[in-house]
Amino acid sequence: MRKLTIIGGGFAGLTAAITAAEAGTRVTVHEAHRTPGGRARTAEGTYRTNEGPHALYAGGPHWTWLKQRGLLGPLAPLPPAEGLRFRFHRGGALRRTPPLGLLRQSLRTADKAPVDLDFRTWATGLAGERAARVAAAYAGVALFHHDPGALSARFVQERLHRAAAVPPEAHYVRGGWGELIERMVARAWEAGVRIETSSRVERLDDLPGGEGPVIVATSLPAAARLLDDPSLTWESGRTVLLDLALRSRKGDPFVISDLDEPGWIERFTAQDPSLAPAGQQLIQAQLPVGPDAAKADGVAHAERLLDLGFPGWRERTVWRREAMSQGRTGAVDRPGTTWRDRPAVDRGDGVYLVGDQVAAPGVLSEVSFTSAVEAVSLALRADHLAVRRA
Numbered sequence: 001m002r003k004l005t006i007i008g009g010g011f012a013g014l015t016a017a018i019t020a021a022e023a024g025t026r027v028t029v030h031e032a033h034r035t036p037g038g039r040a041r042t043a044e045g046t047y048r049t050n051e052g053p054h055a056l057y058a059g060g061p062h063w064t065w066l067k068q069r070g071l072l073g074p075l076a077p078l079p080p081a082e083g084l085r086f087r088f089h090r091g092g093a094l095r096r097t098p099p100l101g102l103l104r105q106s107l108r109t110a111d112k113a114p115v116d117l118d119f120r121t122w123a124t125g126l127a128g129e130r131a132a133r134v135a136a137a138y139a140g141v142a143l144f145h146h147d148p149g150a151l152s153a154r155f156v157q158e159r160l161h162r163a164a165a166v167p168p169e170a171h172y173v174r175g176g177w178g179e180l181i182e183r184m185v186a187r188a189w190e191a192g193v194r195i196e197t198s199s200r201v202e203r204l205d206d207l208p209g210g211e212g213p214v215i216v217a218t219s220l221p222a223a224a225r226l227l228d229d230p231s232l233t234w235e236s237g238r239t240v241l242l243d244l245a246l247r248s249r250k251g252d253p254f255v256i257s258d259l260d261e262p263g264w265i266e267r268f269t270a271q272d273p274s275l276a277p278a279g280q281q282l283i284q285a286q287l288p289v290g291p292d293a294a295k296a297d298g299v300a301h302a303e304r305l306l307d308l309g310f311p312g313w314r315e316r317t318v319w320r321r322e323a324m325s326q327g328r329t330g331a332v333d334r335p336g337t338t339w340r341d342r343p344a345v346d347r348g349d350g351v352y353l354v355g356d357q358v359a360a361p362g363v364l365s366e367v368s369f370t371s372a373v374e375a376v377s378l379a380l381r382a383d384h385l386a387v388r389r390a
């Protein structure tokens with residue numbers, strides 16, 4: 001293929017750009033923001049926050065791809081003592097021991113859960129109501145939804161397996177995901193990709209003619225506007241994000257996982273002290289909320305957990321930030337649907353759609369990755385056929 005244009009320079013756009021350039025294609029990326037990275041950017045300044053807690057899952061296809069190219073970079077390993085500071089909120093109290101028995105009951109089947117049934121009904125039939133509730137809440141860490149039990153049993157089962165894997169799949173990029181993005185940008189440049197930042201594309205027709213296929217690697221709502229196709233929608237989560245810097249105190253937990261209702265608080269400096277100044281701890285929390293809930297409800301949920309697990313946190317707070325993340329945490333699948341039912345990658349006429357809410361398998365950013373690789377492969381194949389026909 002001679003030329004390829006990519007709109008959007010986030011994780012998906014950069015994956016597509018590197019893949020295509022490595023196959024000998026001349027690639028141009030248009031990124032609306034002044035720096036690439038999208039939702040994988042890390043804040044500049046004193047506190048190196050990702051947009052919400054971000055983990056790289058080692059079992060995903062992106063892991064191997066990044067590793068093969070030396071792009072994983074230094075990871076931030078968790079000191080063993082910190083792993084012992086995992087806390088579980090259950091029955092209104094904070095506990096040190098995981099409800100392994102309950103989780104195992106929901107995980108024990110070798111069968112794939114049904115697509116058509118909701119997770120609550122399926123897991124209750126398998127392991128009882130209490131185990132089903134705990135398992136759904138725990139899976140929340142990988143799907144950012146206030147009611148995982150209402151989603152497709154197959155969809156939640158996969159995320160539960162990934163989130164509860166031993167040894168843990170979650171790994172942390174030292175310095176935040178922004179560092180990973182910088183390495184991907186450097187690799188893209190090396191491979192000859194042209195990245196134009198502050199370059200928002202309003203309409204596909206505005207692109208110069210004869211530039212070959214186009215990969216739209218924006219969020220799904222942005223793609224719907226760009227392609228003037230309101231049918232491009234898929235459900236995602238609604239999650240309150242709370243970031244805190246606290247003066248350090250010995251004995252603070254590493255994680256609080258809420259098993260009464262989905263919620264997750266993580267002390268990121270436990271594995272990567274470089275994220276905050278010496279003597280301070282950086283905490284990032286995600287509290288999924290329903291469609292009618294206010295940001296204050298999620299914040300109140302976080303504060304209840306902090307009161308239980310982080311003594312004196314209010315007096316120790318030196319910096320704080322709150323946000324509502326709406327539709328930004330990837331696709332969730334309702335009963336009766338799988339990733340195959342989401343908006344297709346191939347839009348026809350040499351236009352391809354990638355991102356974390358499209359028809360590709362995986363967890364969270366893995367969907368962006370897999371769809372990006374798929375789009376490049378489809379575009380290359382189409383070009384190859386066109387050349388053969390010519």
Ligand SMILES: Cc1cc2nc3c(=O)[nH]c(=O)nc-3n(C[C@H](O)[C@H](O)[C@H](O)COP(=O)(O)OP(=O)(O)OC[C@H]3O[C@@H](n4cnc5c(N)ncnc54)[C@H](O)[C@@H]3O)c2cc1C
Nearest residue numbers: 008010011012032038039052054055201218355364365368
């Ligand atoms: C709170 C939160 C926590 C998360 N946690 C995890 C996690 O733990 N693990 C994990 O794997 N994933 C996680 N994710 C998901 C992950 O961040 C995303 O899946 C991934 O970053 C999406 O990448 P993308 O390239 O598909 O989209 P984006 O990052 O949204 O990139 C799209 C890019 O397109 C650009 N753009 C938009 N419109 C235009 C236009 N018209 N012209 C040009 N450019 C345009 C945007 O500026 C942006 O840079 C999390 C996400 C959030 C919000």
